[in-house]
Amino acid sequence: MADPTTYRPSPGSIPDAPGVYKFRDATKRVIYVGKAKSLRSRLNSYFADITGLHPRTRQMVTTAASVEWTVVGTEVEALQLEYNWIKEFDPRFNVRYRDDKSYPVLAVTMNEEYPRLHVYRGARKKGVRYFGPYAHAWAIRETLDLLLRVFPARTCSAGVFKRHGQIGRPCLLGYIGKCSAPCVGKVSADEHREIVEDFCDFLAGRTDALIRRLEQEMAAASEELEFERAARLRDDLGALRRAMEKQAVVLGDGTDADVVAFAHDELEAAVQVFHVRGGRVRGQRGWVIDKAEEMDVKDLVDHFITQFYGEQAERADDPDGGSPVPREVLVPELPADAEALGEWLSGLRGSRVSLRVPQRGDKRALAETVTRNAGEAFTQHKLRRAGDLTARSAALAELQDYLALETAPLRIECVDISHIQGSDVVASLVVFEDGIPRKSEYRRFALREAAEEGDVASIAEVVRRRFSRYLKENAEGVDPDRPGIDPETGKPRKFAYAPNLLVVDGAGPQATAAADVLSELGVTDIAVVGLAKRLEEVWLPGDPDPVILPRTSDALYLLQRLRDEAHRFAIRYHREKRSKRMQVSALDGVPGLGQARRTALIKHFGSVKKLREARIEEIEAVPGFGRRTAEAVVAALAGETAAAAGESST
Template identity: 50%
Template sequence: MSDALSYRPKTGEIPTTPGVYRFRDATGRILYVGKAKNLRARLSNYFAPLHSLHERTRRMVTTATGVEWTVVGTEVEALQLEWMWINEFDPPFNVQFKDDKSYPYLAVTLADEAPRALVTRTEGIKGARYFGPYPKVWAVHETIELMLKAFPIRTCNNANYKRAMQSGKPCFAGQIGRCFGPCSGLVSMEEHRRIVNDFVSFMRSHDKKLINELTQEMKDAAAAQQYEIAGKRRDQVRALNAVLEKSAVVLRDNVDIDLFAIEQDELAAAVQLFIVRGGRIRGVRGWMVDKELDVTTSELIDSMMRTAYNADALPPREIVLPELPDDAEALESWLAERAGRKVRLVAAQRGEKAALLITAGNNAKQALMLYKTRRSSDFVARSKALEDIQDALEMPAAPLRMECYDVSHLSGTNIVASMVVFEDGLPRKDEYRRFNIPESTDDTDSIYQILTRRLAYLKPDSSPADAAQPTAGPAADSGASDAAELEQKRAKFTYQPNLLIVDGGQPQVAAAKRALAESGVTGIQLCGIAKRLEEIWLPDSEYPVILPRNSDALFLIQRIRDEAHRFAITHQRIRRKKDISSILGEIAGLGPARVKVLLQHFGSVARLKVASAAEIADVRGIGPVLAESIYAHLRG
């Protein structure tokens, strides 16, 4: 492949001013829209030697047949124009946000003659005041139920309200005590409007002043022996307190912020938005992102702002982000124009906001994991993934049984490896295996060793007893007391996979190929997955296989690789912990309790080894004599 793109403009032709650029394909379709503070500097990155580009960027620039740009006056104008064109042209290589659901809101139709409270997923009702979004629809209904006890307002739809007003008979909801509009005959239009305003005011600010006033009215009515009024005020106070309890207090009462967290990998990202008003979390919203190009967190934040604050959604005065984007000032100006006031972007480093950001980040991490798991677990998606893997690797049949191997070590010590098994696209955890590797020169040698041991079970002229034993997954084979159970585990280990996957690129695949060739086993396809670009490498292949970034096939292979990595890391940590305990356990007078205290104090054996005898003696429960013994043993 030539490194020269035929449509590459001359460097001197590209302006150095802010602007927006567009890549087009042969049909004229816009593939990608981007903005730049300096067009020449930004576009030069796309026309670097092809071999140095990220694979997905390389795919975009080689698919395109032309690039054009529009110069603007400021970076803010570039941001606005980019946003407009992305919405208009929907370029396939731009970040695509997918809202994971439509969220319910509590809306009050203030523009109506007699405003009503309703649950809706439709934004943009003229004159309505929205509260939310809420994570679940039952949460909105529960809030309305409680609020109606304190502020009885209309809930019936417009048709029922109109019919009731014409007939002079309350609507059905009013007859059963569920609607308290003017049609009920209990309040006038003016009284109802006042109650609605109180409803909106409390939902907006959650000010406890109203609760204090109602509490005082309750006490006054009770003192005057007006027990019916006192009972109503008591019920109102309980309802409002219940609403306050439903909204968790996370920050000070005067804090109104939107807080974003992002969790991402090479192919997808999960975004979580916490809407905080009056120091309380009013709503939670989430998006999933399929990343067609390898975008930075800064670029992802730019796109996230466009998604969050489109249409009628206005930003608060402060937005908390995991990190500030490169064009933070321009983004603040763009948001300020939409809000009609100043908007500040901040990156929380410490304190209450940083703690809330961690919580939002945990939610984003869970959302990403769930998104990938669902894609891998869906039967139709799994079937399509297996078919696509078969086609991409040119296999004679779909890989119904796949095994993936990964190596883990700590600076060349405690070398272990893992084998995970997927059948029909689902994990078979009872057939996972762990390997201990006494000595190895590097990861390729480790891959060769474990595959040699594993493939020994598949040799036509060998019995399982002749092969080196692995360490079993959930329970070690060597620890099994039941001979029948041991034989069953060995039998499972003799099942031949259709596809062997190793974690790594060409060197790891070459080592695996050598082990496969020496074993004499045939009928097994071999490949490796390289982490950085998510490329699939085949033996003796000069170029990798590139699976579409949003394909179920790549998601499935990623999941297998990640599971093998997790399983190897877990085993390596267990080995390391046992080694630490055994090293310290050899010292006379140092039992498990004191070992725990030492490790908690120093954090690791490495730090303990460089500590002086006096520093060790300062640890609770360790005297000078025992400290000298520990010091001598570790230094010896």
């Protein structure tokens, strides 16, 4: 690890001018490229106290062995040079945009004599027009299926095209009218290219002229009594309109814009882009990036626009036949060099590009939708991270170190309490093994003894019941070769395995209560901690101060997921229990109708609503009910309905 002071340039030697800089490691490899409005100010910030730097920035400056820079005349030149160097050197510490999925596009091979329409994934090629990206390949095939009756262009591969040309017979699509069969000469190369160009015009948004032309041709065919041709044109118009309906109009003024949004934390960020052409959403893309340094939304906008549109400008033709840069780029916040970015984008497009933040109306509403999509994509990325074996292993190892455990906690259990003002108190017990949920081991408890004494007593009751069962099941006829299996039923015992770590939702008092119960039961090989929600502090039993885990650590992330899963499972049980109580409360006070019979009624009919609709004879048919009890139930429900009607009328 290098000391940044060993290669720090003297402050006076760094020019106070715009430019681009490179950090190199000991092997002279470029590891980071950046731009700055003032090189002196920017580079000096890297050589401040390294403990105050962003973790990745700190890693970068301690990996580097030298820094160099190039002065440029304007900020626009700095943007272009930074993009070119990132493209050339692929520095390991620069932000890298990774697609959160491989998006399919509709490709049209205009560089072939007979252009082909097909679904495509991969690098863009010259001479090929691309439409999309689409969220799913089936969406492209569905659109193609609708449009081929209107634009019967070739969709087959080169091998299939050549084979049918040799045998002199078209494929099935040629027979049913969804291909003009250029392979057997039904149309010439020029006629087929005209069909493909009309197809591209339609997908590029130039739909009105085509619709009007088909309507005129249909009217003319009808006047000339060519009713079959008029009917075919009518069906073609219907197919075109259905295809247009699949692309929702979001901006009624025919706007061409890209709408960009971000969701991020200290180390990572997700970006989502909606491509709007002709007022319709033509595609959607998403990336997840590792932050190279401390970056807010303005910095993310700056980096994204430079890399994304720089690469787009180098690729093949845009679906609209021009530049891939739209007339407007709508962003959540404007970066400091917004004016230079706008000028650079205008140069890529060849005409003015507006870079701005939408303030009101439809564009603002669409920006909020894109923001929600970015947040959802970021959440999904975090969940995928939880499934990564390397991250899970790191989390377990960190927990072992932070909590001073003898071994990594391969099995962790978490207890959470749920209630509303002390009523319907329930608890959940969730299990994670090797860092992932083991849902078949989840358990839930309806609390009885400590329900009125608060969360600390409730935690103690759950722990006592859970580990009393554990001791009992391990004391009764355990097969040493199959300790977790019931020898009589052959099924897994519910509480046969003990965790390495027990987590309770709460602070010191909850953790201490759980540890005291384990001590009373003689269970001494299970570590206990409490996780407090407010500051995400980890409390050990009896300790006056909490253990503070780094906010970015995999260990804390795992504990949060465990606690959140326990909370979700407890709330679900609480809602079920409260719902059942509220259902049967309508039958309170019916003579001869206890809790068991009320529950049997609800179970038989499914709900109180259906029970109200039941006749006396139907209730009498329920096992354990006689005529008199059935009449009392009907009378009670009828009285409750009348009372509710009276209340609503007042």
